Structures are given as structure tokens and as C-alpha cells.
Amino acid sequence: MISTGKLFEDQEPFRLLFELSNDPILIFKDFQFVDCNKATLTLLGFSSKKEFETAIDEVLAPEYQLDGEKSSVKVKTMMNKAYQKGNHRFEWVHLNKKKEVIYVDVTLTQISYLEQNYLFAIWRDMSKQKKYEKNLEESEKLYSILFEQAADGILVGINKGEIIDANKSACKLIGYNKDELIGKNIKHLFSPKELAINPLRYDLIKNGDTIIKEREIVCKDGKVVPVEMNTKILEDGRMQTLFRDISNRKTAEKALIESEEKYRNVFKYAPLGIFHYDQNGVITDCNQNFIDIIGSSKEQLIGLNMLKDLNNLEITKKIELSLKTGEGVYENWYTSVTGKKTTFVKGLFKCIFDENRNFISGIGLIEDITQRKKAEIALIESEQKYRMLFENASDSIMIMNEDIFVDCNEKTLELFGCSKKELIGQSPYKFSPKKQPDGRSSKEKAREKIKEAIQGKSKIFEWVHQKADGTNFYTEVSLNVFDLQNKNTVQAIVRDISDRKEFEQRIYETIIETEERERQRLASDIHDEIGPLLSSLKVYIESLNPKGDATKQQYIKSKLQELIKETIDNVREVSNAISPYLLNKYGMEAAIESFIKQTENILTIHFKSNLKDKRFPLKTEIVFFRIIKELINNTLKHARAKNIGVHLQYNKGELLLCYTDDGIGLDKKYLSSGKTEGMGLFNIINRVNSIQGDYKFYEMSDGFKFTLTKKTPLLESIKK
Amino acid sequence: MTVLIVDDNKQFLEAFKFFLQENFSDRIEEIFEVSNGQECLDILKRNAIDIVFMDFEMPVMNGVEATKIIVDLYRNLKVVAVSFHSELEDMEKMLEAGARNYIIKEEISPEAVEKCFTNI
Numbered sequence: 001m002i003s004t005g006k007l008f009e010d011q012e013p014f015r016l017l018f019e020l021s022n023d024p025i026l027i028f029k030d031f032q033f034v035d036c037n038k039a040t041l042t043l044l045g046f047s048s049k050k051e052f053e054t055a056i057d058e059v060l061a062p063e064y065q066l067d068g069e070k071s072s073v074k075v076k077t078m079m080n081k082a083y084q085k086g087n088h089r090f091e092w093v094h095l096n097k098k099k100e101v102i103y104v105d106v107t108l109t110q111i112s113y114l115e116q117n118y119l120f121a122i123w124r125d126m127s128k129q130k131k132y133e134k135n136l137e138e139s140e141k142l143y144s145i146l147f148e149q150a151a152d153g154i155l156v157g158i159n160k161g162e163i164i165d166a167n168k169s170a171c172k173l174i175g176y177n178k179d180e181l182i183g184k185n186i187k188h189l190f191s192p193k194e195l196a197i198n199p200l201r202y203d204l205i206k207n208g209d210t211i212i213k214e215r216e217i218v219c220k221d222g223k224v225v226p227v228e229m230n231t232k233i234l235e236d237g238r239m240q241t242l243f244r245d246i247s248n249r250k251t252a253e254k255a256l257i258e259s260e261e262k263y264r265n266v267f268k269y270a271p272l273g274i275f276h277y278d279q280n281g282v283i284t285d286c287n288q289n290f291i292d293i294i295g296s297s298k299e300q301l302i303g304l305n306m307l308k309d310l311n312n313l314e315i316t317k318k319i320e321l322s323l324k325t326g327e328g329v330y331e332n333w334y335t336s337v338t339g340k341k342t343t344f345v346k347g348l349f350k351c352i353f354d355e356n357r358n359f360i361s362g363i364g365l366i367e368d369i370t371q372r373k374k375a376e377i378a379l380i381e382s383e384q385k386y387r388m389l390f391e392n393a394s395d396s397i398m399i400m401n402e403d404i405f406v407d408c409n410e411k412t413l414e415l416f417g418c419s420k421k422e423l424i425g426q427s428p429y430k431f432s433p434k435k436q437p438d439g440r441s442s443k444e445k446a447r448e449k450i451k452e453a454i455q456g457k458s459k460i461f462e463w464v465h466q467k468a469d470g471t472n473f474y475t476e477v478s479l480n481v482f483d484l485q486n487k488n489t490v491q492a493i494v495r496d497i498s499d500r501k502e503f504e505q506r507i508y509e510t511i512i513e514t515e516e517r518e519r520q521r522l523a524s525d526i527h528d529e530i531g532p533l534l535s536s537l538k539v540y541i542e543s544l545n546p547k548g549d550a551t552k553q554q555y556i557k558s559k560l561q562e563l564i565k566e567t568i569d570n571v572r573e574v575s576n577a578i579s580p581y582l583l584n585k586y587g588m589e590a591a592i593e594s595f596i597k598q599t600e601n602i603l604t605i606h607f608k609s610n611l612k613d614k615r616f617p618l619k620t621e622i623v624f625f626r627i628i629k630e631l632i633n634n635t636l637k638h639a640r641a642k643n644i645g646v647h648l649q650y651n652k653g654e655l656l657l658c659y660t661d662d663g664i665g666l667d668k669k670y671l672s673s674g675k676t677e678g679m680g681l682f683n684i685i686n687r688v689n690s691i692q693g694d695y696k697f698y699e700m701s702d703g704f705k706f707t708l709t710k711k712t713p714l715l716e717s718i719k720k
Numbered sequence: 721m722t723v724l725i726v727d728d729n730k731q732f733l734e735a736f737k738f739f740l741q742e743n744f745s746d747r748i749e750e751i752f753e754v755s756n757g758q759e760c761l762d763i764l765k766r767n768a769i770d771i772v773f774m775d776f777e778m779p780v781m782n783g784v785e786a787t788k789i790i791v792d793l794y795r796n797l798k799v800v801a802v803s804f805h806s807e808l809e810d811m812e813k814m815l816e817a818g819a820r821n822y823i824i825k826e827e828i829s830p831e832a833v834e835k836c837f838t839n840i
Contacts, residue, residue, distance in 0.1 A: 528729075528777075531804055535825035536735035542829050543742040552742070559738075563731060 024104075028119040031079055033060070043104075043125055045097035055097070062095050082108035082119055091126065103130035153227075155241045156234075160202060161186035164238070173227075173245055175220030186241065189217050191224070205233050214246065226250045273366035279351075279359040281307035281319050293368045295341025304338065311337055315347070322349035322362065331369075344373035396475075396494040401487055403427045403450050415496055418468040428492070433466050453479035454488050465494070474501040510682035525574045533567040583625050587615050588648065591625055596646075599632065603641060609648040615715040616655060623687045624648075624657060624708070630687075631659050631706060634680045639663025639704060650714070657708040666697055666704050722768060724752040726760045726786065727775040727802065736773065736802075736828070743830045747837070757781025757789075764790060764797070771798045771837070774819065776810045784810075784817045791818030800836045 018025055024040035026033065033056055036049065044059055046052040052059070061071035071093075082088040087109040094102045103126035111118045147154055153170030157163050166181040174181070174189060187200060194216050204211055210232040216224045227243040234240055267274050273290030277283050283304045291298055306319045312335070318328030328349040335342040346367045352360040390397055396412035398405055405423050413420060416431055423431075428450075432442035442464075453459055463477045478493040540556050540563070575581065583591035589611045596605045615621070628646060635641050641663030649656045681697075684706075688695045693710035723740060727733050733753045740751055752767060754760050756778040763769075772790065776783040787799050801814035801822040811822050821836045 527804065527806065531825070532729035532732045535804070535828070536729075536731040538826060539732070539735040539739045539828050543739050545742075548742075556738075559735065563735075566731070 024123040024125075026121040026123070028079070028121065029116060031076065034118070040123070043096070043102065043123070044094065051097075059095055059097075062093060062101075065093055066091070078106075079108060079119060082110050083117065086110050101127075103127045150242075151244075153243045153245075155181070155186060155243070157186055157239045157241065158237070161200060161239075170243070173219070173225065173243070174217060175223075180220075190215060191218050194218075202239075205231055205239055208233060215243075217243070271367075273364075273368070275301070275364045275366070277306065277319070277349075277362040277364060279323060279362070281305055281316075281323065281362075290364075290366055293343055293345065293366055294336040295339030295343075296336050297338070300338040309337060311335075318347070319349055322351050323359070326351050326353065343368050344370040393493075396496075398423075398428075398492045398494065400428070400450070400490040400492060402490070403429075403447060406489075412494070415494065416465070416467055422468065431465055431467075433464055433472050436464055449477075449479065450490055453490060454481050456481075462497070463494075473498045507682050507686050511686055514683050522574060522577065525570075525577065529570045530567055530574070533563050533570060537563045537567070580622075580625060583621060584618075587611065587613055588621050588625055589613070592628055592646065592648070595625075595629060595632070599636065602636065603644065605632070605644045605646060607646045607648075609646075611648055611650055614650055616712050617715065620655065620691055620710060620712050623691050623693070624655070624710075627684050627687055627708065628657065628659065630680050630684055635661045635663055635704070639665075641703070653711055653713070655710050655712050657706075659706045659708075660703060662703045665700050665702060721747050721770045722750045722752070723748050724754065724760065724763060724767075724769045724772045726754050726757065726772060726778070726783070728755045728778045729775075730755075732825070739828065740833070743833065744837070757783065757786030760786050761789060764794060769794075769797060771800065773800050773802050773823070774814070776801060776803045776807055776814060784813050787814060787817040787819055 018037050021037055021039055024037060024043050026036040026040055028034055033053070036052065041047070041049065041052055044052065046055075061075050063071060065071055065074050078088055078090055078092075087107060089105065089107045092104050092106045094104060096102050105124040105126045107122045107124075109120040109122070111120050147165075147167050150167055150169055153173045154165075154167045155163050155170050156165035163181050163184050163186055166176075166178050171178055171181065176184075187195060198213055198215055201211055210230065212228065212230050214226060214228050217227045218224055226246050228246050230242040231239060267287050270287070270289065273287065273293040275283050275286035275290050283301050283306065286298065286301050291301065294301065307316055310316050314332065315330050315334065318330045320328070322328035330345070330347040330349070332344070333342060334345045334347075346369050348365045349362065350365075351362045354360055390409050393409055393411055396415045397409045398412055399407040405426055405428070408420065408423055412423065416423065427443075427446070429443040429446045432446065434442060436442055436445055446463075449461060459480065460476065460478045463475050464472050465475050466472050474497045476495045476497045478495075480491045480493075482489055482491065537560060540559050544553065544556055546553070572581070580591050582594050589609045590613075592607060592609070596607055599605060616624075632644060632646075635644055639661050641661040643662050645658070645660040647656075647658040649658075685695070688708060691710055693708055695706065695708045698705035698707075725733055725736055725740075727736070733755070737751050737753055740748055752763055752769065754763055757774075758781045760772065760774070761781075774783045774787055783801065787801075790797055791799060798821075799814075799819040801811055801819040802825060803811055803814070803822065804825050805827075808824075811819075814822065823832055823836055
């Protein structure tokens with residue numbers, strides 16, 4: 001071992017440099033260790049050179065170097081290189097006292113001193129640098145993994161977009177393999193149009209800006225994919241572009257936009273009034289329809305607090321309810337506070353909450369159903385009207401499903417003398433005698449009538465009904481069929497015609513009575529007048545004797561002539577009574593004048609006529625003539641009158657009779673009493689009806705007035 | 721023999737009276753004539769009459785009533801009902817009332833009247 005003290009004893013300053021150097025310095029002679037400085041011991045963690053020397057082989061030469069070469073072999077190689085070249089610099093691995101790896105950068109310098117060759121080794125501690133390098137390496141490895149495994153596509157470029165690296169995701173997305181991408185300019189990944197719209201801004205990138213941009217990238221197969229690109233310049237001047245496929249995001253965005261658009265359209269164009277409100281019940285937005293329905297303006301509505309500003313307590317309550325429970329419904333008239341318009345609205349107020357019951361949004365849907373409501377009201381009113389007509393009708397009205405009563409009015413119950421409960425559910429024949437006047441079964445006939453009505457045949461007919469107490473009464477039934485809920489619903493209007501029937505019956509009886517009376521009168525005229533005359537004739541003839549006294553024969557002859565004349569007169573009278581001769585031959589005016597002459601002595605008849613010799617159909621003439629006769633007879637018998645007026649006029653195709661007298665007047669009960677004194681009037685009515693004329697009896701306190709009119713053609717006049 | 725004719729028809733009264741006078745003047749002493757039942761009763765009170773020719777239908781008092789009264793009052797008085805053919809049914813009432821015979825106006829002849837006289 002050669003002491004460096006001796007080596008540098010003359011050169012004290014160098015000795016100090018050696019000892020005080022921060023870098024470890026070791027001196028070798030040939031291949032043997034000679035000396036080291038303090039810095040060496042410090043680095044390796046030894047307290048003294050002695051301690052260091054005991055572990056020197058292991059410290060200076062661990063078994064293997066980093067490149068895997070054996071230290072014992074490599075150390076000689078390194079030293080030989082130094083001896084040959086004069087110096088050699090290399091990295092070396094030592095172990096410190098704690099057997100930890102120490103990286104050093106070694107510079108071996110050959111020094112010749114006193115003909116001895118020394119190697120002067122200066123170490124630079126590389127541990128920190130090595131550690132850094134190792135970290136860097138690991139980081140690069142990690143980076144590489146991240147780079148390759150990244151979900152986003154990453155391109156690395158230099159200069160003006162020349163691609164120098166690309167990761168798997170980038171390749172996969174764009175469709176090129178890595179080799180194809182490297183060397184390509186990034187601009188070729190975009191369409192010219194895209195570049196025109198969104199040019200690549202290297203200027204900004206180079207300034208250090210990070211550019212985030214959505215672009216459309218053109219893949220190898222021509223497919224265009226929307227991407228979000230994030231480009232920045234790296235410290236080393238390279239540019240890194242991260243890009244992400246945002247197709248799904250774009251689709252979602254588009255869907256969201258569409259959905260929003262849809263909602264906007266619904267909001268805007270829905271036939272509903274829509275408004276939004278917050279948790280305080282304040283309107284935050286509304287559509288035009290809502291404004292129109294309320295008749296207000298957007299300015300007045302937005303900001304309106306529905307819990308405070310409305311004057312409709314019911315609506316306020318419903319809004320409150322929606323805020324508490326999520327839903328409120330209102331349907332009624334509403335007068336706008338801001339617009340003063342009154343509408344019938346149907347409103348649904350809905351609030352949406354999240355899972356923690358936090359209020360998200362409130363929405364109100366308002367429908368203007370004023371027209372519908374008005375129609376409903378009109379319908380209800382019309383129904384009420386109908387109900388009123390139905391209930392107050394003077395005829396009985398019954399509603400049947402087929403032949404079962406389902407409803408009836410008040411008059412029905414009055415007419416049948418039963419309660420509604422007793423009637424509903426029954427059939428019409430339950431309220432009829434077993435048989436109708438024609439002998440047919442009521443049940444069978446009723447069913448037939450209903451069937452006919454349903455088929456649209458005869459609708460009005462006469463029917464005998466039976467009251468609850470068993471009394472039969474005549475009715476006229478009118479059946480109307482209408483379709484109600486696909487069922488044949490039959491409406492039966494039943495009119496009590498007992499009075500009419502009785503009246504008809506009386507007229508019928510009167511006709512028979514009159515005819516009988518007339519026959520009897522004729523029979524008695526013939527019997528009493530002509531019979532005795534003819535008997536007398538016979539008796540005289542029995543006394544005729546051609547051989548008898550000439551004077552007597554002359555007397556008999558004169559008697560016979562007298563009787564025959566009287567008989568002829570009588571026959572004419574009777575014949576005239578049957579069919580007025582004058583009327584037939586000369587018309588009404590002449591016949592009436594002749595009849596009036598017979599009453600001259602009893603009272604005064606004022607007869608006025610413009611008929612002259614005008615002739616009318618035979619039936620009309622007879623009816624007018626007989627009615628005048630009947631009226632005059634009635635006046636003579638009952639009226640105690642002094643004057644009678646008979647006016648006959650023919651004007652514009654209408655024959656008019658006006659008859660008056662100044663008697664005691666017509667007893668109103670006359671017509672309805674049915675007593676025989678009224679028979680004359682029944683005769684008159686019956687006769688008028690037989691020619692379908694119009695008549696009227698005037699109610700007067702002093703006297704009597706009757707008019708009769710009949711539209712009739714004029715027959716050619718017959719001259720007297 | 722005195723005869724009374726009760727009939728409300730003047731022509732017939734006149735004709736029948738003339739007929740009786742002409743045909744039965746040998747037996748009839750006097751002929752009275754009245755126009756209803758009441759007058760018949762009145763004249764019977766004042767005159768003795770043997771035979772009455774009584775009409776059926778008359779005003780004031782008809783033949784049936786008059787017959788009932790006079791047959792009770794005058795036991796010997798004979799009543800002959802006089803009627804038209806059409807009144808044959810009424811004849812029964814007259815016979816029930818007490819008439820002894822009847823003669824039909826249309827069939828008046830001397831023979832028919834003779835029968836009335838002889839049957840009494």
C-alpha cells in the first residue's frame with residue numbers, strides 16, 4: 001500500500017484539494033487500491049479508511065454490474081481502457097456499508113508519477129440521478145401503458161401536424177393502423193369543409209393554449225365520426241391531441257334537443273294552457289294558450305303568486321294541495337285576476353319531487369271548457385224544459401222499452417189513478433180491460449200496435465184503458481218510436497177522449513133519434529093527413545050510385561074533387577118535407593123565402609142574400625137549408641125572440657151564413673147537457689160536419705148568433 | 721037508432737056521416753058527431769045514443785080512455801072501434817077497453833058496417 005502522503009507531500013495544496021473535495025476520489029496503483037478521500041468514506045458510509053479497506057472488494061465490486069457483466073471482469077476492462085486511453089469514464093455500481101446500491105459516474109485518469117503508473121478515480125454520486133432516471137423510466141413505462149391503454153384516442157404530432165405516434169384507441173377509432181398513421185398529417189383526417197369551418201390553430205397551440213374543439217373526423221372507411229379534440233403542446237415541443245368519440249353524446253344531445261323541441265312545441269302549440277310554477281306557487285313561465293284562456297298578458301302572469309294573489313280560494317287550495325301531495329284538480333268557473341275574463345276551466349296542477357321529496361318543478365295544465373260547459377248547461381236546461389213539458393203536459397206521456405213502462409208523467413198517474421211505483425215495470429195491457437171493444441184481446445192487440453209502430457206503421461189509434469179502480473175509459477193513443485241507446489224506445493201519448501167519445505155518442509144517438517123522429521113525423525103526416533083523406537074518398541066512393549039522386553051524386557062528385565085536391569096538397573107537403581121541392585128546383589134563396597113566408601104571422605125574419613139564383617152542390621144546399629130551418633125552429637120553440645136575421649153571402653168561393661135572433665140567448669150548457677132540447681144543435685153540428693164546414697156559436701147575453709162558412713164551387717145558375 | 725061518430729078528422733066525419741045516411745037511413749034516426757073523447761062524454765050526458773063509432777087516436781081524450789068510461793056508464797051503449805089497418809094492434813086495446821066490434825077505415829063498405837050493426 002503506498003501512502004498518498006508521500007505522493008503529494010511536496011504538493012500540499014493538492015493534498016488539501018484531495019482531502020476536501022466534495023467528490024469522492026480514489027487512487028489506484030496498477031489495479032490495487034492506494035488511497036481515498038473523506039468524501040469517499042462519507043458516500044459509502046464508512047467511518048474510517050481501515051473499516052473501508054476491510055470491505056473494499058465487496059464495496060468496490062459487487063458481483064454484477066447493471067449490464068449483467070461480472071464486476072471482477074469488468075473492472076479490469078475499465079482500468080485497462082484508462083491505462084490505454086489515458087482516461088475513461090463509465091458508470092459503476094458500488095455497495096455502501098449497508099449493502100445499498102450506489103450509482104456512481106467514474107472517471108479514471110492515468111497519472112504517471114515517479115515512473116509509477118497510478119489511476120486516479122473521481123466518483124460522482126449518481127444515485128439521485130439514477131433514481132430519477134429510474135423514476136423517469138418507470139414513468140415512461142406507465143405513460144406508455146396509459147398512452148396505449150387510454151380509452152381516448154391520442155395522437156402525438158410535431159411541426160405542423162405530422163403524426164409521430166398514435167395509441168390503440170386512436171387507431172381503432174380512425175380505422176388506420178399505427179404505421180399508416182405515423183407520418184400522416186393530422187389535417188388529412190378532416191374533410192376540407194370541416195377544416196374551413198374549424199381550422200387547426202397551431203398558432204394558439206404554440207402559444208401554450210389548450211384547444212378543446214368538437215370536430216368531425218373522417219375515418220379510413222369514409223365514415224364521419226364526431227369527436228371532441230383536446231390539443232396542447234408538450235414541454236418538448238410535441239403536440240398531443242386527445243380525442244373522444246362523442247357520437248353517443250351527440251345522439252343523446254340531439255335526442256335531448258329533439259325532446260326539448262318536442263316539449264317546446266307541446267308547450268307552444270298544445271291546445272292546453274300550460275304554465276310552470278315554483279314551490280311558492282309563483283308562475284315562472286306560461287304558453288300563449290294559457291294567456292289566451294285567462295285573457296291576460298305574459299307580463300302580468302309571470303311572477304304572479306297563486307297562493308296570495310288569486311281571489312279564488314278554491315284554486316289557491318288546489319295549488320297548495322299540489323305542492324303538498326303532488327296533485328290538485330280544479331273544475332269550475334274562473335274569473336282571471338289580471339284579465340277579468342271568466343271561463344269555465346279544467347285545471348290539473350302537478351308537482352314533481354326528487355327521491356328526497358325536494359321540489360323540482362310545478363306544472364299546470366289548463367283547459368278551457370266554457371263552450372262544452374255552455375253546451376252542457378244548454379243540454380241540462382233543454383232537458384229541464386223537456387222534463388217540464390213532459391211533467392206538465394195535459395196528455396199522459398209514457399215511455400216504454402218495447403212493452404214495459406220505464407217512465408211516465410204526472411198526468412198519467414192522475415189519469416190511471418195509480419202511483420208511479422205501480423206503473424213502472426208493467427205493460428200497457430195491464431192497464432186495459434181484457435178485451436177491446438172489437439172483441440180482441442188487449443194484450444195481443446197492444447203488442448201488435450207496438451210492433452206496428454216500431455215498423456213505422458199506424459201510430460194513432462183509439463184504445464180502451466182501465467184505471468186502477470177498474471173503471472174503463474176511452475183514449476186516443478199516439479205511439480212514437482225512437483232509438484235510445486240502441487233500444488227501441490216507445491213514447492205513448494195517451495189522451496183521455498171520454499168526453500169526445502160521449503159527445504160523439506150523443507151526436508150518434510141524436511142522428512138516430514132525429515131520423516126516427518123524422519120518420520115518425522112523415523109516417524104520422526101520411527097517416528094523419530093523407531090516410532083520413534083517402535079513407536074519406538073511399539067512403540064517398542062507396543056511396544056513389546049511378547042510379548041514385550042526381551043532386552046527391554053531384555054532391556059526392558064535388559066532395560071527391562075537394563078531397564083529391566087536398567090529398568094532392570098534402571102529398572106535396574109531405575114530399576117537400578122529405579126533399580124540398582123549391583130548393584131542388586130554384587135554389588136556396590127561393591126555398592128559404594118560401595119557408596120564411598110560413599112564419600110571417602109569428603115573428604119577423606130579416607132575410608138578406610146575394611145568392612139570387614146561384615146554385616151549389618146539392619149536399620151543401622140541403623145542409624144550409626136544413627140548418628136555417630132548424631135554427632128558425634129552435635128560435636120559435638125556445639128563444640122567445642121577436643126578430644130573426646138570416647144573411648147568406650157568397651164571396652170568393654166561400655158560402656157564408658150568419659144567423660141572429662134577439663131572444664134569450666144560448667145556454668152554454670146547451671151543448672154539453674145532452675138533453676133533448678139540445679138535439680137541434682147536435683143536428684146542426686152533425687150536418688156541418690157532414691160537409692166539413694166551419695161553424696161557430698157565439699156566446700151572447702142578449703140574443704143568439706151562429707155563423708157557418710163553407711168553401712164551395714159555384715154551379716151554373718139556373719134561371720127561374 | 722041513434723048513432724055517434726067520434727073522430728078528429730073533419731073530412732072523415734063528414735064522409736062517414738054521409739055514408740051512413742045514404743046506406744042506413746032506414747034504421748038510423750039521428751047521427752051525432754064529435755071530434756074527441758071528452759066531447760063524446762059530454763054529448764052522451766045529454767043524448768041517448770045506441771051506437772058509437774070511436775076513432776082510436778084523438779087529441780084531448782083518445783078512444784081507449786073514452787071507451788073505458790062510457791062502457792061503464794052506459795051498459796047498453798055499443799062501441800065500434802074505427803081505425804086504419806096500420807092500427808090493428810091498437811084495436812086490441814080498444815076491445816079490451818070495452819069496444820064490441822071494429823071496422824077498418826080503408827075497408828068501409830055497406831057490408832062491413834052492416835056486420836057491425838048485426839053483431840051487436
